[in-house]
Amino acid sequence: MSTDDTTAGHLQELRRGTVVLGCLVRLREPDYGYALLESLNELGITVDANTLYPLLRRLEKQGLLTSEWNTDEARPRKFYRTSPAGEQLAGVLTADWKNIDRALTRLTSGDDR
Amino acid sequence: MTTPTATLTDRYVAAAARHLPETQRDEFARELRERIADEIDARLAASADGAPTTAADAEDAVLRELGDPAALAAAYIDRPLQLIGPRYFLAWKRLLTLLYAIVVPITAAAVLLAQLLSGAGPGEVAAEVVGVVLALVVHLAFWVTLVFAILERTPGTKAVERWTPDQLPEIRDEGRAGRLGDLIASLVFLGLFAVVIVWQQVRPPSFGGPGQEIPVLDPELWSLWLPYFLVLIVLEMLFAVAIYLWGWNWPLAIANLVLNVAFTVPALWLLATEQLFNPAFLDVIGWPWDGAGAVTTTVLVVVFVGIAVWDVIDGVVKTVRGRGGSALTLGRI
Incomplete structure (x- = not known):
């Protein structure tokens, strides 16, 4: 395995959980798969379509997202929205993310306050 | 559209x-x-x-x-894209290893015994045993894997066993693992030796066409000496197992000496008194080769004695070294 592959693998590991958090926060405003993909990537939360679509399905199955088909336009689209349970999970994940960030900051600055 | x-x-x-x-x-x-x-x-x-x-x-x-x-x-x-995933792989591997270790040797021994009792020839026995063992190995692997592959795809099933410290294996006896190769080599060699002794009588080699099949060893030896050698071969096999289990020690080194003497002395005596080979066989190959018979016999005697002496010395050396070796190992730790 080359260094680039190793780096890519670890980056993917690091980002995996943040995609879930990104989805839960971003979908407080209902949106459909492709628009969500675009906006997350624009925000810098890098995610692949092959990861995102199955993830949306799984989060819906876990009751963290709700969905509704929008047939107003020519192309029917499935709009997802964060459920109350999803909102709660987003809160927990955000708090944990901040803890990790603080811990890593302390670690890298060598400051053990 | x-x-x-x-x-x-x-x-x-x-x-x-x-x-x-x-x-x-x-x-x-x-x-x-x-x-x-x-x-x-x-x-x-x-x-x-x-x-x-x-x-x-x-x-x-x-x-x-x-x-x-x-x-x-x-x-x-979220359907698994593997036959058996990490959840079941270890259980699958353990079960299959266990089945192979228990079922295959027992079946092989049972088939071997049944074939020998039915009086089949050595070739037939070997073919039957190999065939049954191969079929068994394939069947065991297939059915065990099938069951686990179905489990893998059945939703809601939990891991089959929770690991506990009781399952920890004993620390492997490194010496014993090292001797396993010796054991297998000894058993294979002795087994082949016994098969050859029986085979040259039951299916004698042919010298120049039908009706010319002649046993190499004197058939009269079956009254005493060939059964005696076969029993010795069985004892040698037991001895090889003992070496594997306990390693070399003085009693076993002495047993090795006894076995070698018990084998070599009668074999040399039979050779020297011209009772070992079948006279008809010697006629066919034209023995003695123009007066070289004595020289050949001498060479054979030297080789026989040489192998026996070397084997006894090897056993003694390993016994002595085994004592020192274990001390060295302890010193390294």
């Missing part, structure tokens, strides 16, 4: 949906259709700036990127 481009998407969606449970198919097909259409649009929009792309090209590229519909469907429903 009857345009050719739509047909490709239709076919893709149908191919992927087939892999989902029926209740989820319609919803999944709609989702996938939405995704494909959005991605095609994105490609067409992007191409507006640069090189123009046709709708057909865009569709082709999108489907190509989605990849194998079966793999895509598996990703959507």
